[in-house]
Amino acid sequence: MSLLSRMTAPTARHDVAQLVAALLAEQPRPRAVPTGPTGLGTSAARVTPRREPSSDGVPELYCPPALRDDPALGREVNDRLVDWAGEVGIYEGRLDHVRAADFGRLMMLAHPDSDDPDRLLAAGKCALAEWATDDYYCDDGADPEQLGSHLGPAYAAIDPAHLPLRYAAAWQKEVREDPVRVALRSALEHLSRYAEPSQLARLRHEVAVLFVAYGQEGSWRSRGHMPTVPEYLAHRQINSFLPCIALADAVGGYALTAAEYGDPRVRRAVTMAATAATLVNDLYSMTKEHGTSGVEFNLPTVIADRERCSPREGIERSAEVHDELVRTYEVEAAALALTGSPQLRRFLAGVWAWLGGNRAWHSGSPRYNSA
């Protein structure tokens, strides 16, 4: 059986990933990740074996580096993003923290195949609005009892509720009364300048899933429930950066078809990458979450609790989980790139680039590194 016919096999699993790895080792090896037409290469994507933890206590992770660093572009996106946050009213009184967190830099690092500040800004608005949903409705201090009541209207802000005429104006007024809803709606409006309807539908789907996960976390929080490790990992796939990663093509100025995005093999690879990116958040945000009241949800804490190990061991095991996900993505994305469209190749490269930019941002952002 040829390599190509094996590549069209049904949904990949771990054993298939191993088979692909073995096959690729025998073949002239394709690039570790597919290269986009803008020259995103893998030469910069060298990964290094695990080393001693850095000063922030996060172990060396198997992850590409950021594929570009353009501080001026990041600053421009960040300045415009903070202005927008002020306009829509999110993080009132806390905009200095938002500026310092530097989400504009995250967009610049994570989307190296676009140097258009307005496209990066559109993606940044979506990310910040999704973050605000979490910060306002879910995180420390929020009332879990109100979570569902908040998330329904928040979703309706991005997938408009079409009410009978006599109620429509009143509903619009209600949407405008909550800054998170205003932010979500405004962000989607901006993105629609660049995204095709299918890409917007994709984003709405990913955000709906994210909100389901917010509800799940709220349920854990209100019951004081510590999830099992698999339960937590399945949760982190849906409470993840996938809504951000899903914009790789819209930001890059091309469109992956719904059929390829929805291909179970693509879905598997991309969701594993999204989980890995979010575990990076877990590792870097532990310190920030440590001061919060109630149950802490991050993989090291869950592992330490459920597997009865030390906090340091929880961190090490989390890093291993992260690395396995990234390695699996790397192998499966390389295989998928052999048979997919040029858009899929570029998208998979974009996801890889997102991983590198995400890690670089987390390691430097004051959101996770303040004294």
Ligand SMILES: CC(C)=CCC/C(C)=C(\C)COP(=O)(O)OP(=O)(O)O
């Ligand atoms: C930008 C985006 C899609 C965010 C949604 C999910 C989310 C808030 C994270 C993946 C970050 O997780 P966490 O709740 O731990 O966030 P912080 O550590 O508070 O930044």
